[in-house]
Amino acid sequence: MRPTPLQKGDSVGIVALACKVDFEMLKPSIELMQEIWGLNVVIGESVMSAYHQFAGTDDVRTEDFQLMLDNPEIKAIFSARGGYGSSRLLDSIDFTDFQKSPKWVVGFSDITAVLSHIHLLDIESLHATMPKLFLQEGGEESLESLRKVLFGEALNYEVNIHEMNRLGMAKGQLIGGNLAILSHITGSKSDINYDGKILFLEDVNEYLYSLDRMMIQLKRSGKLKNLAGLIVGHFSDCQDNDVPFGKTANEIIQEAVSTYNFPVCYGFPVGHEPENWAMPVGREVILEVKNDGVFLKDVNKIQN
CATH class of the missing domain: 3.50.30.60 (LD-carboxypeptidase A C-terminal domain-like)
Known part of the structure; x- marks a missing residue:
């Protein structure tokens, strides 16, 4: 099942499913998503959290992801970065509402575990660049490929x-x-x-x-x-x-x-x-x- 393509005005969420992230580094990417892509960006608690190397405890990251999955107004969820830790959450996540109303989940590297888990639900997800890396030098075509898929253009x-x-x-x-x-x-x-x-x-x-x-x-x-x-x-x-x-x-x-x-x-x-x-x-x-x-x-x- 393919999630509904994004449209301008949609709300999307950013969470940190694995390692902690410097929120200041995300601000240019958030601005791009809002000003150029026309999206409303909702920031999860995990983006602002830290517990040793993780973006908050497992409970914080699990609750954050669960809230984004269950919120019908959120049409896509981006993991801010990878690192390590997303597989620690998967057995605690309830995907019931997500299966009824699929939305894009985006990430790569450690987030491969999440994408694979979602594949078992027969729902498409996106292995793609993450907000921490949106504006890296040389990544313009990668970012554009992400936008195209999210907004429904053919591969x-x-x-x-x-x-x-x-x-x-x-x-x-x-x-x-x-x-x-x-x-x-x-x-x-x-x-x-x-x-x-x-x-x-x-x-x-x-x-x-x-x-x-x-x-x-x-x-x-x-x-x-x-x-x-x-x-x-x-x-x-x-x-x-x-x-x-x-x-x-x-x-x-x-x-x-x-x-x-x-x-x-x-x-x-x-x-x-x-x-x-x-x-x-x-x-x-x-x-x-x-x-x-x-x-x-x-x-x-x-x-x-």
């Missing part, structure tokens, strides 16, 4: 070829996000079925051996074998040991999926870089990996 992405791409076409629901979080929620109530889906992956600041371990986990748990397609995003600031692991992040992923036949594209603009295009989790899309480019579009857009 229509084209990226350049990559030498490691595996050609082909795939159709299926778009799922994915941060590799570490997808690994973390495996076996939990937020774990999702990958069969027939188009998976996108990204990560930041991980050791190469750890990326390999997470990919092997996905492979051994059967997550990869029945994918329709794979989109490999940014793997930023990867770390290595004194004794080198011997493979890049892309090579690690390539090896993990080498025995399968689905199309794979590398270098897609999603992840912990300014180029982080909005990806609607749960959307039916078509992925085409061709010799002249990579195309990711809404199924309905292709058929019309």
Whole structure:
């Protein structure tokens, strides 16, 4: 189910589901949402709260998210930033009202856990840049991609070829996000079925051996074998040991999926870089990996 597109005059909420945030850093983004996008922005208590590294205690963040989910006037909810902590809340959230009246939930990185949980409710959510990062240098196209999806424009992405791409076409629901979080929620109530889906992956600041371990986990748990397609995003600031692991992040992923036949594209603009295009989790899309480019579009857009 797709949430209703935003319209000018709608109210949207900002909460902090994971790490604490400096509210002063959010003010330019809030001004943009109000003055340019024409939205009424409601600030949650968690945005102003702090408890050690978190944006308030688990109770504060849970209550804040619950209030935004249950408020019929709030048409979209943005997590101010990621970090760590959103998965601590999920078993305490009641999604009953949200299921009756879906709204956009937006975030990435640690918020992958929330997006995956919402996917189990058969509701679309948005893996996209967050208010802390809206105005970062080089992120203009990412912000515009978020606006387009929120306001109901069709998905229509084209990226350049990559030498490691595996050609082909795939159709299926778009799922994915941060590799570490997808690994973390495996076996939990937020774990999702990958069969027939188009998976996108990204990560930041991980050791190469750890990326390999997470990919092997996905492979051994059967997550990869029945994918329709794979989109490999940014793997930023990867770390290595004194004794080198011997493979890049892309090579690690390539090896993990080498025995399968689905199309794979590398270098897609999603992840912990300014180029982080909005990806609607749960959307039916078509992925085409061709010799002249990579195309990711809404199924309905292709058929019309």
